[in-house]
Amino acid sequence: MSGFPSFDYRNASLYGESIRLDRIAGEFGTPCYVYSRAALVAAYREFDAAFAGRDHLVCYAVKANSNLAILNLFARLGSGFDIVSGGELRRVMKAGGDPQKVVFSGVGKRPDEMRAALDAGILCFNVESEAELAVVDRVAGEMNKIAPVSLRVNPDVDAKTHPYISTGLKENKFGIPFDQAEKLYVSSRQFANVRVTGLDCHIGSQLTELGPFVEAGEKILGLLDRLETQGLQIDHLDLGGGLGIRYSGESPPRARDYVAALCKGIGRGSQRILIEPGRALVGNAGILLTRVEYLKHTPHRDFAIVDAAMNDLMRPALYDAYHEILPVTANKGNVKTYQIVGPVCETGDFLGHDRKLALSQGDLLAIMSAGAYGMSMSSNYNTRPRAAEVMVDGDQVHLIRExxxxxxxxxxxxxxx
Structure with missing residues (x-):
């Protein structure tokens, strides 16, 4: 057993659903991203069902993985989308997403992106500063439109995650400081071309404990009470995303427990609840296939040089992130402690340190939990073309990106x- 949904061993061979992964490597080459349709559908349905009849919208965070096939699959399931650029808006529209289920986040929205979003008729802008609110108002006025906005509030809650993906502390660039939020909500009435419809909060990514979510939620509900006392009508609460996944030994909460914690204290007949999961929907639904090009043994270390690199999967180099690395075909040879490295000319080009594996030149490896922030963060460094992407669907295989x-x-x- 591999311990990952839809990717498991049968007779010493690693499968994606009903397809042997070595078959995919033979047909599509390596490096290659492989996703499981069943895992994607199951993850979305788990979040959707967790609300148990409460008015809600699950908005998939497109930045996690923006492949059109994945966006289209979620759109067909009824998903909304959390975008952070005009390019992501175009992807969602091209994939058949409903613009009235789109929230536009991000600290640096340009006027042309705002115009495109207003033309499309998105659900809401998640505004992150007073300066941005003024620009949204101006752009909407020039278009004779009213822009629906939610203010993203920074609650100064420690998400207890990697500092690069923590977004809810007062020193982070994201959101409006908590002690300034009420004043800005009240003063938003002076902007003739915006309509405040929501209250938004997102504290970080890869959270594996409920405590920070609960703490942030309590602060947001306190702010909501004060806003309603001031006569402001808040139609929805956007409680962000950030629920973590298992990369190695983590035990993140189940979707139902996460949603229950978020909704604690919120009456059923009140605001609609929005969430923005990304990694939790796609992370463990994808892997990166790579082939061992060379084994290099030195007096100090043993290296497995593979054909995937930091340009294909940036997370280990960027965050020192851990991904499990499994042999596609179990090898009963001599186990050594390998550094799994790529061909890019950087010492930081590694995919895993100190992995105990029995390897031979030409072996295939599966880098697990690569469905989120893998392909979407990949680059062409060293003039390396980006990998193919494949979707397994029961006993079928679909090429979803050449x-x-x-x-x-x-x-x-x-x-x-």
């Missing part, structure tokens, strides 16, 4: 005259 070519990478470049 492997890039070097010709595509250089197509837009021009010589000097």
């Amino acid at each position: 492997r890039e070519s070097v010709d595509q990478l250089v197509a837009g470049e021009k010589f000097l005259p």
Whole structure:
């Protein structure tokens, strides 16, 4: 047993649903991202069902994985979407997403992105500063529209996660400081072209304990009471995302316990509840397949040099993140402690340190929990075309993104005259 949904061993071979992963490598090459449709559907339905009839909207955080096939799958399940750029809005629209189920987050929205979102008729802008609120008001006025807005409040709660993905502390760039939020909500009445519809909060990513969510929720509900006392009507509460997944030994809460904690103290007949899960929907639904190109043994360390690299999966280099690495076919050879590294010319190009594996040149490895922030953060560093993406669907395999070519990478470049 691998311990991951939809990816498991049968007769010493690792499968994705009903497909052997070595078959996928043979057909589509490596490195290659592989996703499980069943795992994606099950994750979404678990969140949706957790609300048990309460008025809600699950808004998938597109930044986690923006492949059109994945967006389309979630749209067909009824999902909303949390976007952070105009490009993500275009992806959602192209994938068949309902713009009236889209919330637009992010600290640096440009006027052209605001215009596109207003034209599309999105549900709400999650505004992160007074300066942004003024620009939204101006842009909406120029278009003779009223912009629906929610103010993202920074509750100064320690999410107890990696500092790069903690967003709810007062020193972070995100949101409106908690002690300024009430004043800004009240003063928003002076903007003729915005309508305050919601209250928003997001404290970070890869949280594996409920305590920070509960603490933030209590602060937000206290603020909500004060806003309603001031006569402000808040139609929805956007409680963000951030629920973690299992990479190694973590035991994150189940969706139902997470939702119950978020909704604690909120009456059923009051505001609609929005959440913005990303990693929790796609993280463990995807893996990265890679092949061992060389084994390099030195007096100090043993290296497995694979064909995937930091440009394919940035998280280990960026966050020192841990991903389990499993052999696609169990090898009964001599177990050594390997450094799993890529071909990019950086010492930081590693996918895993100190992994005990029995390896031979040419073996396939599966880097687990790579469905979130894998392909979406990948790059072309060292002029490396980005990987193919494949969806397994029972006993079927669908290519959902072709492997890039070097010709595509250089197509837009021009010589000097």
